Amino acid sequence: MSREIRVSDDPAAEVAERLTEAAMAGDDVVFTGGSTPKRAYELAAERDADWSAAHVWFTDERCVEPTHPDSNFGMADRALLSQLSAAPSVHRMAGELGPDAGAGDYEAEIRARMGAEPRWNLLLLGMGPDGHVASLFPGKPEIEERSRLAVGVPLAGMEPQVPRITLTMPAIRSAREAILLVTGESKAATVARVFGPAPDTSLPAARVELRYGTLTVLLDQAAASQL
Numbered sequence: 001m002s003r004e005i006r007v008s009d010d011p012a013a014e015v016a017e018r019l020t021e022a023a024m025a026g027d028d029v030v031f032t033g034g035s036t037p038k039r040a041y042e043l044a045a046e047r048d049a050d051w052s053a054a055h056v057w058f059t060d061e062r063c064v065e066p067t068h069p070d071s072n073f074g075m076a077d078r079a080l081l082s083q084l085s086a087a088p089s090v091h092r093m094a095g096e097l098g099p100d101a102g103a104g105d106y107e108a109e110i111r112a113r114m115g116a117e118p119r120w121n122l123l124l125l126g127m128g129p130d131g132h133v134a135s136l137f138p139g140k141p142e143i144e145e146r147s148r149l150a151v152g153v154p155l156a157g158m159e160p161q162v163p164r165i166t167l168t169m170p171a172i173r174s175a176r177e178a179i180l181l182v183t184g185e186s187k188a189a190t191v192a193r194v195f196g197p198a199p200d201t202s203l204p205a206a207r208v209e210l211r212y213g214t215l216t217v218l219l220d221q222a223a224a225s226q227l
């Protein structure tokens with residue numbers, strides 16, 4: 001695996017550009033939730049590329065209705081998917097089914113299209129202030145899952161405190177390319193713990209290593225300030 005850590009003046013614009021390229025190539029692209037990627041989705045929407053050959057997946061979901069303000073799909077739909085003239089095929093996690101049934105359905109959907117080792121073309125990740133990625137939280141059992149591709153998370157490690165559905169580390173690690181997008185000073189100390197000289201491997205973000213591709217850690221100046 002290889003990893004690159006890069007500081008950018010405008011990480012959201014870079015991600016929007018990469019998303020647009022992947023869309024036009026008809027790729028399998030995995031979206032993530034949280035406030036940081038939202039700006040990238042909005043900027044990608046402004047480009048209004050032809051997404052019709054692409055497939056959009058999700059790293060994780062909150063167990064709420066898709067129209068709920070906390071839904072990751074809902075956010076991506078409002079920011080990007082519903083704005084496009086030529087929309088992709090969307091594989092959303094059915095949070096409304098609850099964590100276990102929703103994860104079971106997603107696992108089947110992934111295996112049907114991508115096989116047991118989903119080689120997503122592009123997978124986006126954000127990182128929480130506690131070092132979580134997707135809905136894999138530090139100290140929770142889901143981080144140790146080795147055989148399943150999607151699991152239910154009955155107890156979230158952070159707000160919003162609703163159960164989640166998440167891709168597992170094996171599913172994340174099989175991507176051909178991943179971008180971990182982290183911005184803002186509030187994440188700087190965690191960025192230093194994860195990507196500094198002595199990585200704290202209890203933090204899920206420190207365990208993201210791609211088996212076949214490159215992970216780009218894309219930071220703004222503020223997030224990189226303690227590195």
Ligand code: 6PG
Nearest residue numbers: 033034035036126127128133134
């Ligand atoms: C979620 C996300 C999560 C997110 C990080 C960063 O559902 O909560 O998928 O992993 O990417 O928490 O979120 P912020 O950008 O909002 O800090």
